[in-house]
Amino acid sequence: EPEVTQTPSHQVTQMGQEVILRCVPISNHLYFYWYRQILGQKVEFLVSFYNNEISEKSEIFDDQFSVERPDGSNFTLKIRSTKLEDSAMYFCASSEGFRIGTWETQYFGPGTRLLVL
Amino acid sequence: TQLLEQSPQFLSIQEGENLTVYCNSSSVFSSLQWYRQEPGEGPVLLVTVVTGGEVKKLKRLTFQFGDARKDSSLHITAAQPGDTGLYLCAGEPNNAGNMLTFGGGTRLMVKP
Known part of the structure; x- marks a missing residue:
């Protein structure tokens, strides 16, 4: 069964550093999303993406965040x-x-579990 | 912001018992999805309900969407230890695009 994959599974970084989280969506899907879940809290919508541009974004998705589809996968x-x-x-x-x-x-x-130290 | 409230937050029952989890909102949703999430993993889709009053069954799990599409319930019959986990409802707000709003989850423990 097709599935969404993500890498890395865990990422530890220092405050102020840049991180890139990667995803391979299901191959025939057209819409892509990022959500986050802070420990013990609800899953929160960040952004949706379609046709190489952002479709919607939440208040969380500020100028520090960006999304990209660098290739076909x-x-x-x-x-x-x-x-x-x-x-x-x-x-x-x-x-x-x-x-x-x-x-x-x-x-x-x-x-991907991100830990910022 | 359209909120989804789940209840109860925690539920601990004995194997064989029945239970119902509720997902409520004051807002209308185009659809409502139920997911199950294991610790450290992503939500895994159980079912999507779309039509007001719709009932869907998945083995011992019965899902219902309220007539007004503002609430949903998940009923588990004869719960088993393998049902233990976090159950999440998530809704697509009516005419508000394709973002999902999640409830806070119900953590179920079924004791043998």
Whole structure:
């Protein structure tokens, strides 16, 4: 069964450093997403991406964050200058397609656990 | 922001018992999805409900979407230790794009 994969599984970085989290969405999916989950808290939406541009983003997704689809398979989340509060589990998800007002199932990857020291 | 409230937050039951988990909102959702999440892993989709009043069954799990599409429930019959885990509901807000809003989760423990 096709699945979303993410690398690395764990990332430890120093505050102020840049990190890039990588995702390979399911191959025939058109929409890609990043969510994060701070330990003990709810899963929170960060950003959605379609046709090589951001479709929606939350208040969390500020100028420190960026997303990119550098090639036909990868989808990346970059945090330019990490802060302590960026420590969280980051999940990538993908879905087949999207029409406003209809449902669309999102499939999640296993996550990358980011720890900022 | 459209919120989803799950209850109970924690549930500890004996094997063989039945249980119901609730997911409630004051807002309408285009769809509602139930996921199960194991520690250190991503949410794994169980089911998506779309139509108000819809009922879906997955073995011993029964999912229902409220008539007004503001709430949902997950009922487990004859719970087993293998059902232990974190159950999350997540909704796609009505006409608000394709972002999912997650509930806080119900942590279920089924004791043998």
